[in-house]
Amino acid sequence: MKLKNYILTCIILLLCFTASAQYGSQKKADNLFNKFSFVSAAEVYHNLIEKDFNADYATRQLADSYAYMRNPDSAVVYYQKAVQQNNIPIEYYYNYAQALRGVKDYKQSRVWLRRFKDAGGVVKKDKYLKDSDFITSIFNAKQQYFLADVNFNSKYSDFGAFEQNGIIYFASSKDVGVSTKHIYGWNEEPFLDIYTVQNRTDSIINHKSKIKGDINSIYHDGPLTITKDGKTMYFSRNDFNKNVLGKDDEGMTHLKIYKASLVDGEWKNVEELSFNSNSYSTGHPALNSDDTKLYFTSDRSGGYGGSDIYYVDINNDGSLGEPQNLGSVVNTDKNEMFPFVNSENALFFSSDGHAGLGLLDIFGTVSDANNNMISVLNLGVPVNSSKDDFSFFMNDDGLSGFFASNRDGGVGGDDIYAYDRIPQLKIEGTITDANTNAPVPNAVVTLLDSNDNKIADLQTDENGHFEINIDRDTDYKLNTKKDNYIDDSRMVTTKGVENSVTSINADFVLNPVVEKELPITELYPIYFDFNKYDIRRESTAELDRIVDLMMNKYPNMVIKIESHTDSRGTYAYNNKLSKERANATYKYLIANGVDASRITEYDGFGERKLTNDCDGTINCNEDQHQLNRRTQFIVVKME
Structure with a gap:
C-alpha cells in the first residue's frame, strides 16, 4: 500500500472511530440524564459541545441539567445559548424564564415568559411559587411520564x-382463592401478602401467585427489595416472627424489616434486622445500586418529625451499621416514606411535607459532584395527583417502572400504575449502492435543521449504517455524500410520531458516478486575502472562465464549491469564514448567469483540509498560508 493511501485510510478509520465514540458519549449522557444523574451527564454534554458534536442538542440538555442541579447561574448561561438556536422548541423559552426567576432577574423572566405565550405556549397555574422551586417548574414544563395499563x-x-429478572413482585391484600381470610381491622381488608407476576398485563392472580417460601405470614408482609444477585430479600412485615406477634408497651404492633435467602427457588431463613425495635416502626426497605446501603422509613425518635428516611451501611460480612438520617434536604417535619434508589443512586421517595399536588407526592433527589443531595424534584402529573402517590420504582433503563396511588378511577383502594418516560428518538438508516445493493461505508451523512443549518456530521460504518439522536416534533434534512457517488438528500419530520416510537428509518440508495474521461483537465482554485471573503479582482478571470464553460461549452456540467481557510483564527471562526467564501463564490457565478441547479453544493470546511503542514505547529510564511485560503471547484457530472 502506498504511503499516501495508508495515511488516508488511517484518517478515515480515525474519523469513523471518533464519530462513533462521540455518538456513544451522547447516548451515555442521555442515559445518565434520564436516571437523574445530572452531574455526570453535564460533564459529558460539556465534552460534546467542545467537540462540536450535536452541540445544539447538548446545549439544551446541559441547560436542563444545571437547572435540575439547582444551579440557576449556569442554567441561565446555557438556556440563553439554547433560545438563540433555530427551531428551538418553545418550552425552552419557558425554561429560560424560570431560570431567570431563579437568579431573581424578574424583568427578563417576564420578557421570555411573554415570548413563550406569544409562540403558542400555555402557562399553567404555577404550584411552585418560591424562587427555590424554579427547578420543579422547569421539570414539569413538559410531561415527563405517561401511564400504561396494569x-x-x-x-x-x-x-x-x-x-x-422478568418478575414483578408486589404487595396486595387480595386474598382470593382461599377459604380462610385474615382481616385487618383498620380497613376491613385482608392483610397484605407478597405476590408475583410475569408482566404487567397478567390478570389472573390468585393464591397460586403468592411468593414461594416463608415470606407471607398471617399479618402484613411487603413491600420488598432484592439484591442484584437475586439471592437476598429485604421486606417489611408486622412485628411477627416464629409465630410470635410483638407489641410495644401500649399494646401496639409496629413494622419491622426482615431478610430472607433464596433456597431452591423458595425464600427461606427469615431473620429480623438488628436496628428494628418494638417501640417504633421500621419499613419500606430499598437498596442502592451496589447493595452496600439499605434505605428505609422509620418514625423512631430523633428525626425531623413524622416518619423520616434513613439508611444503614451493609458491611462485607453482612452486618449492618448504625442508622443515619438523610437530613433536611429530604426529610421534613411531616412524613417521608417509600424510598427507592435507581441504578445511578438517585433517591426517590414520597412525602406530604414538600410542596406538592395533594397528599403524598413522589419526589426525586438531585445530587452534586460529591454525591451530596442538594434538592428534590416533584415528579409532577401524571405520577402525582391530589391523592396519595407512593412506592415509586424505576427499571434500570430509566424509562419505565411503577408507582401506587389511591387516586380516583382506580380498581381498588390503592392501585399500581405503570409508567413510561418518552424514550430518546433517533434516526437511523443504511446507505447502499444502487447497482450492487452492497453497503456503502464511510459515506458522510449531514443532519440539518429545516433552515439548512448543520446540526451534525456522521459517517456510515462498515455495514453502511448510521444513526443519531434527534428531537421530537421537529423537521430535519439529511444530506448524503460519498466520493464516486451522486449526492442525495431528503426531508424528514418527527412531527406526529407516537411517543412509543424510538427510531425513524431513512435509508438511501446512492447511484455511482459513471466514470468518463472529462474534457476539462482542471478547474483552478481562486484565493482570498487573510480574514476576508470578498472576491479578488484577479480571481474573476477564473470565475468568468468557469461561467463561460458552463453556459457555452458544457451546458450540462454540474459542479460543487468547497471553500477553505488557513489555520489562523479559532476553529469555529474559520468554519464561518469559509462558508462566507463559499457563499461569495456561489453568488458570483449565479449573478453571472449560471443556473443555481447546476451547483449541487457550496460549503465551507474551515481549516480541516489544509494543502500543506501549516496547521499552527510550525512557522509558515504568508505565501504558504495563502495556499490554504482558497475556493475549489469540483466537477460532479458532465452530462
Whole structure:
C-alpha cells in the first residue's frame, strides 16, 4: 500500500472511530440524564459541545441539567445559548424564564415568559411559587411520564411493585382463592401478602401467585427489595416472627424489616434486622445500586418529625451499621416514606411535607459532584395527583417502572400504575449502492435543521449504517455524500410520531458516478486575502472562465464549491469564514448567469483540509498560508 493511501485510510478509520465514540458519549449522557444523574451527564454534554458534536442538542440538555442541579447561574448561561438556536422548541423559552426567576432577574423572566405565550405556549397555574422551586417548574414544563395499563390490580389494596429478572413482585391484600381470610381491622381488608407476576398485563392472580417460601405470614408482609444477585430479600412485615406477634408497651404492633435467602427457588431463613425495635416502626426497605446501603422509613425518635428516611451501611460480612438520617434536604417535619434508589443512586421517595399536588407526592433527589443531595424534584402529573402517590420504582433503563396511588378511577383502594418516560428518538438508516445493493461505508451523512443549518456530521460504518439522536416534533434534512457517488438528500419530520416510537428509518440508495474521461483537465482554485471573503479582482478571470464553460461549452456540467481557510483564527471562526467564501463564490457565478441547479453544493470546511503542514505547529510564511485560503471547484457530472 502506498504511503499516501495508508495515511488516508488511517484518517478515515480515525474519523469513523471518533464519530462513533462521540455518538456513544451522547447516548451515555442521555442515559445518565434520564436516571437523574445530572452531574455526570453535564460533564459529558460539556465534552460534546467542545467537540462540536450535536452541540445544539447538548446545549439544551446541559441547560436542563444545571437547572435540575439547582444551579440557576449556569442554567441561565446555557438556556440563553439554547433560545438563540433555530427551531428551538418553545418550552425552552419557558425554561429560560424560570431560570431567570431563579437568579431573581424578574424583568427578563417576564420578557421570555411573554415570548413563550406569544409562540403558542400555555402557562399553567404555577404550584411552585418560591424562587427555590424554579427547578420543579422547569421539570414539569413538559410531561415527563405517561401511564400504561396494569391488569393485576384488585378491588383491595395493591402497591409496592418491584421488578427484577422478568418478575414483578408486589404487595396486595387480595386474598382470593382461599377459604380462610385474615382481616385487618383498620380497613376491613385482608392483610397484605407478597405476590408475583410475569408482566404487567397478567390478570389472573390468585393464591397460586403468592411468593414461594416463608415470606407471607398471617399479618402484613411487603413491600420488598432484592439484591442484584437475586439471592437476598429485604421486606417489611408486622412485628411477627416464629409465630410470635410483638407489641410495644401500649399494646401496639409496629413494622419491622426482615431478610430472607433464596433456597431452591423458595425464600427461606427469615431473620429480623438488628436496628428494628418494638417501640417504633421500621419499613419500606430499598437498596442502592451496589447493595452496600439499605434505605428505609422509620418514625423512631430523633428525626425531623413524622416518619423520616434513613439508611444503614451493609458491611462485607453482612452486618449492618448504625442508622443515619438523610437530613433536611429530604426529610421534613411531616412524613417521608417509600424510598427507592435507581441504578445511578438517585433517591426517590414520597412525602406530604414538600410542596406538592395533594397528599403524598413522589419526589426525586438531585445530587452534586460529591454525591451530596442538594434538592428534590416533584415528579409532577401524571405520577402525582391530589391523592396519595407512593412506592415509586424505576427499571434500570430509566424509562419505565411503577408507582401506587389511591387516586380516583382506580380498581381498588390503592392501585399500581405503570409508567413510561418518552424514550430518546433517533434516526437511523443504511446507505447502499444502487447497482450492487452492497453497503456503502464511510459515506458522510449531514443532519440539518429545516433552515439548512448543520446540526451534525456522521459517517456510515462498515455495514453502511448510521444513526443519531434527534428531537421530537421537529423537521430535519439529511444530506448524503460519498466520493464516486451522486449526492442525495431528503426531508424528514418527527412531527406526529407516537411517543412509543424510538427510531425513524431513512435509508438511501446512492447511484455511482459513471466514470468518463472529462474534457476539462482542471478547474483552478481562486484565493482570498487573510480574514476576508470578498472576491479578488484577479480571481474573476477564473470565475468568468468557469461561467463561460458552463453556459457555452458544457451546458450540462454540474459542479460543487468547497471553500477553505488557513489555520489562523479559532476553529469555529474559520468554519464561518469559509462558508462566507463559499457563499461569495456561489453568488458570483449565479449573478453571472449560471443556473443555481447546476451547483449541487457550496460549503465551507474551515481549516480541516489544509494543502500543506501549516496547521499552527510550525512557522509558515504568508505565501504558504495563502495556499490554504482558497475556493475549489469540483466537477460532479458532465452530462
